Amino acid sequence: xxxxxxxxxxxxxxxxxxxxxxxxxxxxxxxxxxxxxxxxxxxxxxxxxxxxxxxxxxxxxxxxxxxxxxxxxxxxxxxxxxxxxxxxxxxxxxxxxxxxxxxxxxxxxxxxxxxxxxxxxxxxxxxxxxxxxxxxxxxxxxxxxxxxxxxxxxxxxxxxxxxxxxxxxxxxxxxxxxxxxxxxxxxxxxxxxxxxxxxxxxxxxxxxxxxxxxxxxxxxxxxxxxxxxxxxxxxxxxxxxxxxxxxxxxxxxxxxxxxxxxxxxxxxxxxxxxxxxxxxxxxxxxxxxxxxxxxxxxxxxxxxxxxxxxxxxxxx
Numbered sequence: 001x002x003x004x005x006x007x008x009x010x011x012x013x014x015x016x017x018x019x020x021x022x023x024x025x026x027x028x029x030x031x032x033x034x035x036x037x038x039x040x041x042x043x044x045x046x047x048x049x050x051x052x053x054x055x056x057x058x059x060x061x062x063x064x065x066x067x068x069x070x071x072x073x074x075x076x077x078x079x080x081x082x083x084x085x086x087x088x089x090x091x092x093x094x095x096x097x098x099x100x101x102x103x104x105x106x107x108x109x110x111x112x113x114x115x116x117x118x119x120x121x122x123x124x125x126x127x128x129x130x131x132x133x134x135x136x137x138x139x140x141x142x143x144x145x146x147x148x149x150x151x152x153x154x155x156x157x158x159x160x161x162x163x164x165x166x167x168x169x170x171x172x173x174x175x176x177x178x179x180x181x182x183x184x185x186x187x188x189x190x191x192x193x194x195x196x197x198x199x200x201x202x203x204x205x206x207x208x209x210x211x212x213x214x215x216x217x218x219x220x221x222x223x224x225x226x227x228x229x230x231x232x233x234x235x236x237x238x239x240x241x242x243x244x245x246x247x248x249x250x251x252x253x254x255x256x257x258x259x260x261x262x263x264x265x266x267x268x269x270x271x272x273x274x275x276x277x278x279x280x281x282x283x284x285x286x287x288x289x290x291x292x293x294x295x296x297x298x299x300x301x302x303x304x305x306x307x308x309x310x311x312x313x314x315x316x
Contacts, residue, residue: 011253011254011263011266012253012254012263012265012266012269015252015253015254015266015269015270015273016269018269018273019269019272019273019276022273022276022277022280023276026276026279026280026283029283029284030283030284032283033279033283038279038283040165041279042275042276042279043165043168043169044162044164044165045275045278045279046168046271046272046274046275047164047165047168047226048073048168048223048226048227048239048242049223049242049245049246049249049271050168050169050171050172050268050271051167051168051171051219051222051223051226052069052073052216052219052220052223052242052246053172053246053249053250053264053267053268053271054171054172054174054175054176054219054264054267055175055212055215055216055218055219056069056216056219056246056247056250056267057175057179057250057253057255057262057263057264057266057267058175058179058185058188058212058215058216058264059212059213059215059216060192060250060251060255060256060257060259060262061179061188061189061191061192061255061259061260061261061262062188062191062192062208062209062212062259063191063192063195063258063259063260064112064119064209064212064213064259065119065120065123065247065257066105066108066119066123066126066213066216066217066243067120067123067124067126067127067243067247068104068108068123068124068126068127068130068217068243069216069217069220069242069243069246070127070220070238070239070240070241070242070243070244071126071127071128071130071131071134071238071240071243072101072104072105072126072130072217072220072221072224073220073221073223073224073227073238073239073242074130074131074134074224074234074235074237074238074239074240075100075104075130075131075133075134075137075224075238076097076098076100076101076220076221076224076225077224077225077227077228077234077235077238077239078134078137078138078143078224078228078234078238079096079097079100079137080093080094080097080224080225080228080234081143081144081146081228081233081234082137082138082143082234083096083097084146084147084150085143085146090147090149090150090153094153094225097221097224097225098218098221098222098225100221101217101218101219101220101221101222101224102214102217102218102221104126104130104217104221105213105214105215105216105217105218105220106210106213106214106217108122108123108126108213108217109209109210109211109212109213109214110210112209112210112213113205113206113207113209113210113213114206114210127243131238131240134238135236138234138236140236141236142233142234142235142236143233143234144231144232144233144234145232145233146228146232146233150228150229150232151229151230151232152229153225153226153229154226154227154229154230155229155230162230163226164226164229164230167222167226171219172264172268175264176263176264176265176268179263179264184208187203187208188208188212189260189261190203190260191203191205191208191209191259192256192258192259192260192261193259193260194260220242223242224239227239245271245274248270248274248295248299249267249268249270249271249274250262250267250270251270251299251302251303252266252267252269252270252273252274252298252299252302253265253266253267253268253269253270254266255267273298274295274298277291277294277295277298278291281294
């Protein structure tokens with residue numbers, strides 16, 4: 001009995017049950033849900049956020065967060081397309097774009113960790129600045145019709161699975177393994193739990209913070225490259241909802257806004273819940289605009305339940 005209670009106290013297990021219940025319900029209610037095309041559609045819809053999710057989880061665990069990842073993604077998608085259109089070799093354009101992403105994150109990480117400005121202010125400012133740069137570089141129009149080799153970055157298939165989906169879930173596995181087994185990455189739990197204690201343990205707090213922001217922006221830039229390759233263009237709109245989607249998934253997955261808690265596995269289940277809700281709306285011909293309302297309600301319910309369970313643990 002105690003064993004069962006312990007299992008149900010594990011956030012990831014409860015999220016897994018929620019995902020399983022939704023899958024079973026949709027399979028019973030819709031003949032189209034379990035089809036191969038729909039399964040790939042779900043995986044494809046969540047792939048962009050999944051690429052960023054592992055790094056964002058680590059950032060949350062360390063006590064930080066980044067509102068600018070959607071803008072960084074859009075900017076980097078535009079930069080790689082502009083570079084290729086200008087005649088830059090594809091490999092060089094990809095590398096330069098990722099470096100730009102790293103620089104963006106490093107600048108914000110430096111301001112947050114060394115100048116000690118609040119992450120909300122810094123990343124919100126970053127969102128606005130990066131979004132403006134995106135519009136300036138694009139000239140106010142979407143850019144497309146690139147050479148075919150660029151589209152193969154995302155569309156090349158292994159065992160009939162597109163590369164962008166493979167990379168997305170491979171990145172989740174890598175970040176999960178690093179967070180569980182690598183001392184450097186596990187230091188983020190100490191950093192998020194108590195920054196002063198982390199310093200006393202010999203952790204270089206400022207460098208670790210800077211690294212986390214650089215890593216998150218780097219993954220956002222990679223997501224932007226895959227997105228541009230997938231659709232063979234860079235959209236002027238970018239991906240303004242990406243930060244909202246990823247942060248929501250991280251919180252659903254059990255990460256705390258105060259830091260010191262969270263897991264990549266939990267974040268993945270959070271992404272799955274959001275993707276399944278969106279898919280359900282499509283399958284049942286409901287207005288897709290209800291998507292954010294549904295996800296917001298799920299987030300509130302999960303956070304309330306989590307808060308209630310935490311109070312019970314403290315009382316016990």
